[in-house]
Amino acid sequence: MNKTRTAFRILNTMIIALFSLAFLIPMLWMISSSLKTTPQVFTYPFRWIPENIRWVNYKTVWTSKDLPMLRVFYNSMFITVVSTVGQLIFASMAAYAFARIEFKGKRFIFTMFLASMMIPVQVTIIPRFMMFKTVGLYNSLWALIIPSLFGASTIFFLRQAHLGLPNELVDAAKVDGANHATVFSLIMVPLTIPALVSMAVLSFISTWNEYLAPLIFLTKPKLYTVSQAVRWYMLDEVQRYELTMAAATSSIIPILIIFIFCQKYFIEGIATSGIKG
Amino acid sequence: MVGKHASNKALVKENLAGYLFIGPSLIIFLLFVMVPMFASVFLSFTDWNFLSGLEGIKLIGLKNFSLMLKDERFRYAISNTFIYAIGTVPISLSVAMVLAYALNSKIYGKKVLRLIFFIPYISSQVALAAVFKFIFRDNGLLNEFLVKTLQIMQTAPDWLNNDSLNKIPIIMLAIWTGIGYELIVYMAALQAVPSDLYEAADIEGTNSIQKFRYITFPMITPTTFYLVIVRFIAVFKIFASINIMTLGTSYDSNTSMVMEIYRNSFVHYAFGYASAESLILLALILLITGINFLGQKKWVHY
Numbered sequence: 150m151n152k153t154r155t156a157f158r159i160l161n162t163m164i165i166a167l168f169s170l171a172f173l174i175p176m177l178w179m180i181s182s183s184l185k186t187t188p189q190v191f192t193y194p195f196r197w198i199p200e201n202i203r204w205v206n207y208k209t210v211w212t213s214k215d216l217p218m219l220r221v222f223y224n225s226m227f228i229t230v231v232s233t234v235g236q237l238i239f240a241s242m243a244a245y246a247f248a249r250i251e252f253k254g255k256r257f258i259f260t261m262f263l264a265s266m267m268i269p270v271q272v273t274i275i276p277r278f279m280m281f282k283t284v285g286l287y288n289s290l291w292a293l294i295i296p297s298l299f300g301a302s303t304i305f306f307l308r309q310a311h312l313g314l315p316n317e318l319v320d321a322a323k324v325d326g327a328n329h330a331t332v333f334s335l336i337m338v339p340l341t342i343p344a345l346v347s348m349a350v351l352s353f354i355s356t357w358n359e360y361l362a363p364l365i366f367l368t369k370p371k372l373y374t375v376s377q378a379v380r381w382y383m384l385d386e387v388q389r390y391e392l393t394m395a396a397a398t399s400s401i402i403p404i405l406i407i408f409i410f411c412q413k414y415f416i417e418g419i420a421t422s423g424i425k426g
Numbered sequence: 427m428v429g430k431h432a433s434n435k436a437l438v439k440e441n442l443a444g445y446l447f448i449g450p451s452l453i454i455f456l457l458f459v460m461v462p463m464f465a466s467v468f469l470s471f472t473d474w475n476f477l478s479g480l481e482g483i484k485l486i487g488l489k490n491f492s493l494m495l496k497d498e499r500f501r502y503a504i505s506n507t508f509i510y511a512i513g514t515v516p517i518s519l520s521v522a523m524v525l526a527y528a529l530n531s532k533i534y535g536k537k538v539l540r541l542i543f544f545i546p547y548i549s550s551q552v553a554l555a556a557v558f559k560f561i562f563r564d565n566g567l568l569n570e571f572l573v574k575t576l577q578i579m580q581t582a583p584d585w586l587n588n589d590s591l592n593k594i595p596i597i598m599l600a601i602w603t604g605i606g607y608e609l610i611v612y613m614a615a616l617q618a619v620p621s622d623l624y625e626a627a628d629i630e631g632t633n634s635i636q637k638f639r640y641i642t643f644p645m646i647t648p649t650t651f652y653l654v655i656v657r658f659i660a661v662f663k664i665f666a667s668i669n670i671m672t673l674g675t676s677y678d679s680n681t682s683m684v685m686e687i688y689r690n691s692f693v694h695y696a697f698g699y700a701s702a703e704s705l706i707l708l709a710l711i712l713l714i715t716g717i718n719f720l721g722q723k724k725w726v727h728y
Binding site for chain 2: 178301
């Protein structure tokens, strides 16, 4: 009995591992190509491990004169970190208000926020473009940051986290004379940290990978984000495929690191918002 | 009297606190969602090329919408968008469901395997589209494999430029990147299936395929339903992959709704017409969400 069970387990594992190859091969192709010379990228038979590994490709894209990935990383990091932190602060405040404060129009505003999740960015991006052009934020990293400070799904998720905490906590603090600012910052925020981390990871990943908005609002190469950098290397007349792949690999690495460290929170965030819909 | 005064004051204070806490989010929401939304509705009734300046705005009523009916490109974009959604969602959900079931059973190296399936989902769509574009090239990895290694094909198919084939790499990429997300949601749903159902089935002597068919599958229909809607909406907004795959070429037979909106707005600066097109996208999304509300009552068995 035990033997067949183990055999079954090995068989199961092998089937899934075989399947995972379909997910691994394109990534391995990308990494392998990023370490070759241009002609080697498309020679047959394909060599998974290049004869002489060219780390210099990474040095080239990171320090290139026209579009250094170093600069690109700074731009993406700045946008992502400021957006994520700002959105979390604003969203937690709103979540607290929705969960713990009684004010006029609360239901109406909450419904509007929820409904806004359905509005695709394509509907709002043309007027946003006009607004940013008018106030001089076109070709500024802030054009990407400011709108992302509002996060409907983050507010919704954090509100659930706030509602999950016992009322007695707030009531007891209020008896002691604490006001909303104190209850929020000293009790609710520390107790909702896991939910905050979940939302931080989700927001970080989606902001980092953003494409349409940077494409429209940032047209100067020195403001390019990671997605635009990969596009730029693809468009480059010289067609150095290995550099495109080095840029692509570079753009994925930070996300992968964050994901590996915060996998639990990431999954939690998606699973909870996913199941509850 | 004094008591009423005090409670009135408390009420004002409570309202004020509410708006202070919600204020930052509310302001951004009004400025960057609400106002632009109404501005788009207004623009959709105008003929306006951004380059002609504010004086160039002409109110034309519903003409943009009647033009759209005759716009073959946009019709083509809508039908392509549906092809992408229908080509992607059923396959990717079935694979994700089976994978989630398998990953929930006892296997070795579960964590590593799970991570591998998640990587495409968290990675930059632009980076992955670039990789797919190279793999699907005429002399790319896939064609070398099909023509030279397996030798099941005489000539290399032109995946990127052929009018009927060029939707395949885009659909494949959408499936490949969607599975990670669907997998997370399915795995959570599977863990929520009460274990006594399986225990009861064990006593009856059912095998694992029967268990999947008669217990797991029906128990996770709400999740499946939710995922169908979410993924349909996501694929409706498909843009990055097509934009990258057609970069530097003049091929556009694989265009999508968002590709057309982008082209009309930020390549041709026809803001009026593009706004009207974006409202059609919104209408389709609302329609699908509406179906979700109705369908949940009818088709889903809890």
